[in-house]
Structure formats: structure tokens, C-alpha cells
Amino acid sequence: MTNALWRWNALDLARAIRNGEVSSREAVQSCLDRGQAINAAFNPLTETYAEQALRAADAADAAVRGKQELGALHGVPVTIKANADLAGTATTNGVTAYRDLIAQENNPAVDNWLRAGAIVIGRTNVPAFSWRWFSDNDLHGRTVNPFDVARTPGGSSGGAAVAAALGVGPLAHGSDQGGSIRYPAYACGVAGLRPSQGRVPGYNATQRSERPVASQMAATQGPLARTVADLRLGLAAMSGGDARDPWWVPAPLAFPELNGNRRVALFAGTAQHQADAAVADALQRAAGWLQDAGYLVEVAEPPQFDAAAALWLDVLMNEAAGSMQREIERAGDRAIQNAYQSMLAHTPRRDKDGFIQAMAMRTTILREWGRFFERYPILLMPVSFALPFPVDRDQQGTDVMADILRAQSPLISTAILGLPGLSVPVGLAGGVPVGVQLVAGRFREDLCLAAGEAIEARAGWSVLDRLGV
Numbered sequence: 001m002t003n004a005l006w007r008w009n010a011l012d013l014a015r016a017i018r019n020g021e022v023s024s025r026e027a028v029q030s031c032l033d034r035g036q037a038i039n040a041a042f043n044p045l046t047e048t049y050a051e052q053a054l055r056a057a058d059a060a061d062a063a064v065r066g067k068q069e070l071g072a073l074h075g076v077p078v079t080i081k082a083n084a085d086l087a088g089t090a091t092t093n094g095v096t097a098y099r100d101l102i103a104q105e106n107n108p109a110v111d112n113w114l115r116a117g118a119i120v121i122g123r124t125n126v127p128a129f130s131w132r133w134f135s136d137n138d139l140h141g142r143t144v145n146p147f148d149v150a151r152t153p154g155g156s157s158g159g160a161a162v163a164a165a166l167g168v169g170p171l172a173h174g175s176d177q178g179g180s181i182r183y184p185a186y187a188c189g190v191a192g193l194r195p196s197q198g199r200v201p202g203y204n205a206t207q208r209s210e211r212p213v214a215s216q217m218a219a220t221q222g223p224l225a226r227t228v229a230d231l232r233l234g235l236a237a238m239s240g241g242d243a244r245d246p247w248w249v250p251a252p253l254a255f256p257e258l259n260g261n262r263r264v265a266l267f268a269g270t271a272q273h274q275a276d277a278a279v280a281d282a283l284q285r286a287a288g289w290l291q292d293a294g295y296l297v298e299v300a301e302p303p304q305f306d307a308a309a310a311l312w313l314d315v316l317m318n319e320a321a322g323s324m325q326r327e328i329e330r331a332g333d334r335a336i337q338n339a340y341q342s343m344l345a346h347t348p349r350r351d352k353d354g355f356i357q358a359m360a361m362r363t364t365i366l367r368e369w370g371r372f373f374e375r376y377p378i379l380l381m382p383v384s385f386a387l388p389f390p391v392d393r394d395q396q397g398t399d400v401m402a403d404i405l406r407a408q409s410p411l412i413s414t415a416i417l418g419l420p421g422l423s424v425p426v427g428l429a430g431g432v433p434v435g436v437q438l439v440a441g442r443f444r445e446d447l448c449l450a451a452g453e454a455i456e457a458r459a460g461w462s463v464l465d466r467l468g469v
Contacts, residue, residue, distance in 0.1 A: 005030035007464060010076050010170040010230040014117075017075035020064055024057040024075030024119065031077040031121055035168040044153075044162035046082050046140040047089065048122040053077065056119045072237050074117030077169045081160055082123045082140070083130045084173060084221070085204045086110055094128040094137035097331040101206050108201035108242035109173065109221040116237035121169055124159030128336040129328060130175065132394060133183050133408065135159055138333040142391075145187060146467055147432050151388045154184025157224060161188040164224045165463045171234045175202075177219035178312060179383075179411025182423035182437060185224050187388040189425045189433035189463040191452065192224040193231045196442045197418030200238050201245035212323050214315040214359065216247060218415045226463055228424065228452045235445060251443040258377050264290055264451070265300035265376035272306050273409045275385045278429035286426055286436040286455050287380060293454035300376055303368035309409035311365065312416040314358040317347035339394040342401035366417050373441040378451050382410045383423045383437040387430060414439050422448040425461045433463075 005013065005027045016022045032050050039045050060075035080086050083093040085103035092098045106114065114120070128137040135158025136142035145153040146165055153162050157174030161184030164172045174181040176194040185192025200221045211219065223234030241248050266287050268275045275283065287297045302308075321344065328340050350358060373379075386407040394404055405412075414421050419442060425435040436455070440447040 006034035006167040008170060009227050010073065010225065010233055013170060014073060014076050014233070017060070017064065018070055024060040025054060027075060028053050028057040028077045028119055028121060031167070031169050034166070035122060038166050038168065042144045042146055042162050042166060043141050044124055044143055044159040044166070044168060045079070045122045046092065046125050046159065049120060053119050053121045060117060060119065071115060071117035072233060073113060076118050076171065077121045078113060078118045078171045078173065079122050079124045079160060079163045079169045080110055080120055080173045081157055081175060082126050083156070083175060084110055085206055086120065086123070089123065091204060091206045092139055093130055094126040094139055095331050096139040096333070099139060103206050105205050108203055108244055109238050111242065112238050112240045113173070115240070118171070118237070124157070124163050124172060126156045126159060128333050129324065130156035130180060131336055132156060132339050133179065133389065133404070134392065134394060135184070136335065145388065145432070147189065150391055151432050152187055152391055152393070154187035154388065156180040157184045160224050161185050161190055161192065164190045164226055165467070166469065167464065170225060170230055172224040173221065174224050175219065175221045176415065177215060178316070178415050179408055181222050181224060182383050182421055183408070183411055185423040186383040186435045187433065189461070189466060190224055190226050191228050191231055191425065191456070192423045193222045193235060193445065193448070194415070194421045195220050195222045195235060195239070195445055196420045198247045198249040199251065199420070199443060199445065201242035201248040203242070203244040212319040214319050214416070217418055218316060228449055228456050232449055249443070254446045255444065261377055262295045263376045264295045264297045264378045264380050265302065265372070266297050267301055267379060267381040269385060270301065270306055273309065273385055273406055275382050276387060278387055278434055279382045279385060282426040282429070282434045282436055283380065283382065289455050289458035290380065290451060292458060295451065295454070297380070298376070302372050302379060304365045305413060307361070308365050308413035308417060311358060311362055312412035313347045313405070314350060315355065315362070315416065317343060318350045318355055321347070335395060342394065342398045343405070345398040346402055346405060362416065369417060369419070370441060377440060377444070378447050379439040381437050381439060383435055384408055384410060387434060388432050410437055418442065420445045420448055422452045424452040424455050425463065426455070426459050427461060428466065
């Protein structure tokens with residue numbers, strides 16, 4: 001049984017380690033061995049920490065024998081994305097110039113997982129600056145989709161999604177300011193949760209300057225895993241407060257029932273943004289499963305969806321033009337430079353007053369979405385309007401980038417509004433995973449997770465079984 005511990009989910013591993021049925025050393029060694037077996041072919045890991053991880057595992061096992069108080073993730077192996085500070089290691093963010101940028105302290109989300117007893121076995125790959133929906137860079141190379149090498153594994157948490165899908169730790173840390181958790185989860189057939197902005201504390205002491213304000217409003221950190229139940233566990237452990245993040249909110253993880261309101265809004269697109277046939281089919285299947293679970297599903301469109309998608313470019317890309325652009329030009333690889341220029345070509349240039357007006361519009365749209373969620377507490381929508389893109393699709397010029405931005409509008413619209421979103425797999429289409437997204441009001445991850453579990457139970461999806469491993 002212990003030879004296949006890399007196949008176990010986090011909940012079962014944590015329970016078995018706590019009860020002394022398996023050791024943390026066995027679990028960690030199993031996941032390290034799994035990483036060594038698959039990394040040359042798929043490249044999810046940029047670094048592994050075998051010696052340190054096994055020492056931590058031995059300490060975790062000693063704590064079990066000593067009947068000490070144990071955290072929710074005690075002894076469980078996890079991975080950390082290459083853009084989050086992990087003390088004593090480089091926060092490369094996929095950039096060659098940052099290969100020696102050694103963190104002196106942990107990102108708060110990392111600290112929270114460590115306090116819960118998690119054991120970091122390695123770092124996962126990203127695109128340069130974590131700014132593409134593809135995961136390759138000149139420093140660490142290309143991460144490969146385990147279902148189809150010709151398709152992206154997603155980005156920017158592409159390495160995290162591949163690691164989770166292939167059993168290199170049951171929980172993977174990710175981050176998301178434009179779909180960077182949800183899209184890789186979608187592309188690799190795992191579950192991924194983007195929490196509400198303010199739910200999980202974040203801060204990198206290695207950052208050269210404070211993030212600009214729109215990025216602060218959109219960016220979050222969250223977990224990827226093979227089951228929704230493991231996302232619950234990972235979120236609970238990750239979401240404790242930290243004084244380094246003034247945006248953190250002490251919101252409860254669960255709220256009272258909504259007076260029996262189990263309405264779900266089914267949204268497949270607008271005249272400007274429409275889902276591909278395979279994506280629309282996945283939505284219909286998920287809607288049927290939710291109805292079977294007792295939800296009332298109605299076709300409904302969230303207010304100003306197109307405007308919300310455009311707002312991501314309006315504010316984030318205009319900010320980037322004044323902050324990240326010089327660093328991308330100085331230290332970025334060719335892929336990020338090409339992708340950035342193609343995105344910039346679709347960005348309306350705003351002066352100071354125009355930017356202020358765009359930020360004010362964010363409040364207007366978010367208010368209208370809040371009213372929408374009063375009637376429909378859950379929004380069922382695509383993760384992307386298209387199946388996972390071919391590799392390097394964003395290197396093919398501005399016209400192709402326009403298509404990419406249209407396809408990714410379900411990701412960027414919800415990110416700029418700071419809302420929680422859950423990507424949950426439904427099945428396969430054309431040989432690659434296809435899934436759906438569940439979105440709710442601020443801090444209502446509990447609604448997304450409950451609906452995601454209902455879909456998961458009826459989909460019968462196991463990523464390891466589908467990959468034949």
C-alpha cells in the first residue's frame with residue numbers, strides 16, 4: 001500500500017499520518033520518487049528539496065510519536081510555486097536574472113501551510129514573471145501537458161497543475177490574477193481554487209517595489225489538487241491572517257445557508273464572447289448534475305460581463321505599462337516580451353484621469369454583480385471559452401492574442417473583480433481535459449466548493465486513472 005502513497009489525496013494522507021498508519025517519511029519519499037520519475041518528461045519542478053523534506057518528515061513522525069498537537073496538513077508533502085518566497089531558496093519567477101534572488105523569509109501563504117504541518121518537497125514552474133497562460137521560460141524550460149504535449153499545461157501555475165495531476169504531492173500552491181490557478185487546473189484535469197481577494201494573505205519580501213493597486217485587487221493565492229475536498233483542506237490551512245498583508249480579511253470559511261436559495265445562473269457567453277461546442281457541452285453536463293443534486297439552474301447573464309473583461313486590460317495592463325514593462329524589456333525572455341507586446345496592442349491607453357475612471361467603473365460593476373448574486377448565489381460558467389491552447393499560441397501575433405483574450409474573458413473578468421472561482425474537471429474533449437468554473441460573491445468559496453463537490457461526485461473523474469498511471 002505504501003508504495004503508492006503518491007497516489008493518495010491530502011485528506012487521507014493527513015489522517016493516516018496522524019493515526020500512525022503510514023509515516024510522513026514514507027509519504028514524502030514516495031512523492032519525491034514520483035517527481036524524479038516524471039520530471040525529465042514533463043518538467044513541473046524547478047527545484048526539489050529531498051534532504052530538507054526528509055528531515056522535516058522525520059520531525060513530523062517524531063511529533064506523532066510524541067503525541068504533540070498536530071496541524072491539519074501534518075506531514076503532508078506539498079509544492080510551492082516559483083513566484084512565492086520560500087526562505088533560503090530563490091524566488092526566480094521564471095526569470096534568469098532572478099536565479100540568485102534568495103528569500104530571507106516565507107510568503108505568508110507558505111508560512112500558513114508550514115504552520116499547518118505541510119512539508120515542501122519542491123518548487124513548480126511558471127512562465128517568466130508569471131505573466132502568460134503558458135508555462136515555459138529560458139531559465140527552467142518548458143512544462144508539458146500530461147494529456148497532450150502539443151497543448152499548454154496552462155499558466156502561470158502550470159507546473160503546479162502538472163505536479164498535482166501526476167502525483168508529485170497531493171496539494172500544490174498557486175497564484176491567480178488573471179486565471180493562473182483556474183486555467184492550469186482546467187488544462188491538466190485537476191481542481192483549482194482562486195480565493196477571494198483578501199482571503200489568503202500574500203507578500204514577497206523579495207519584490208523590488210510594492211505591487212500597483214489594481215494588481216493588489218486582482219491577485220490571490222490558492223491551492224490546486226486532484227479533489228475538491230483537498231482544496232477545502234488547503235484553503236483552510238492557507239487562509240490564516242498575517243500582518244504583512246493589509247488586504248487580508250478575517251472572513252469565516254463558511255456562512256449560514258441562504259434561506260434555501262439554491263439558484264445557479266448558467267452562463268455560456270455573450271454575442272462578443274461565445275463558448276466553443278465542447279465547452280458548451282461541458283457546461284450542460286455540469287448543469288444537469290447540479291440539478292440532480294437539488295440546485296435550480298437557470299440561464300442568466302451576469303451584468304456587464306464584456307465590460308468586466310475589458311476592465312482587466314484597462315487597469316492591469318495600463319499599470320504594467322508603467323511598472324512591469326521596463327523590467328520585462330530588461331530581464332524577460334523572448335516569449336514574455338512577445339506575449340506582453342501583443343497584449344499591449346489590445347490595451348486602450350489611459351491617462352491618469354482615464355485610469356481613475358476605470359477603477360471607479362470596477363466598483364460599479366462589482367456592485368451590480370453583488371446584486372446578481374443575491375438572486376443567483378452561484379454562477380456556472382466556462383473556465384475558458386476554448387479548449388486548452390496549442391503550445392506557444394501567444395507567440396503568433398496580435399490577431400491571435402485577440403482570440404486568446406476573448407477566450408480567457410471568464411478568467412480575467414472575475415479576477416479584476418476580486419471574486420472567488422473554482423475550476424473543476426468534467427471530462428475529456430478532443431483528448432484534453434475540459435471543465436467548468438463556479439463563481440460566487442466575495443468570500444463565498446464555500447458555495448463554489450459545495451457545488452464543485454456535487455459536480456465531481458457525478459462526473460466520476462479521476463485524473464490519475466485518465467492518464468493511466
